[in-house]
Amino acid sequence: SHITEIDETISGISQGWKLGRIGKAELAILRLAVYEIKFDEDIPVKVAINEAVELAKKFGQDSSASFVNGVLAKFT
Numbered sequence: 001s002h003i004t005e006i007d008e009t010i011s012g013i014s015q016g017w018k019l020g021r022i023g024k025a026e027l028a029i030l031r032l033a034v035y036e037i038k039f040d041e042d043i044p045v046k047v048a049i050n051e052a053v054e055l056a057k058k059f060g061q062d063s064s065a066s067f068v069n070g071v072l073a074k075f076t
Contacts, residue, residue: 006034013074025059026068033072045076 007019010030019027033052036043049072056064 002035002039003031006031006038009034009038009075010071014071015074023060023064025061026056026064029055029060029064029068030071033068034075037072037075049073049076 010022010027011019014022014030022030029052032055033048036048036051037045040048049069052072053065053069056068060068
């Protein structure tokens with residue numbers, strides 16, 4: 001229900017990267033992490049970022065983990 005706000009947040013912090021250029025796995029991971037950081041008070045920010053990076057390592061491409069980490073580092 002917060003997808004528009006989450007996508008606007010990702011667009012704002014991923015300078016030079018339109019949502020269409022971000023890989024589907026990476027975008028899904030970023031959406032989940034931004035949701036957890038913004039809307040789920042039970043999950044600490046560091047845990048959300050760490051989980052996102054681990055998911056990117058497992059399901060993304062070689063540089064996905066550093067990309068996800070870099071985007072989320074700008075967000076916090």
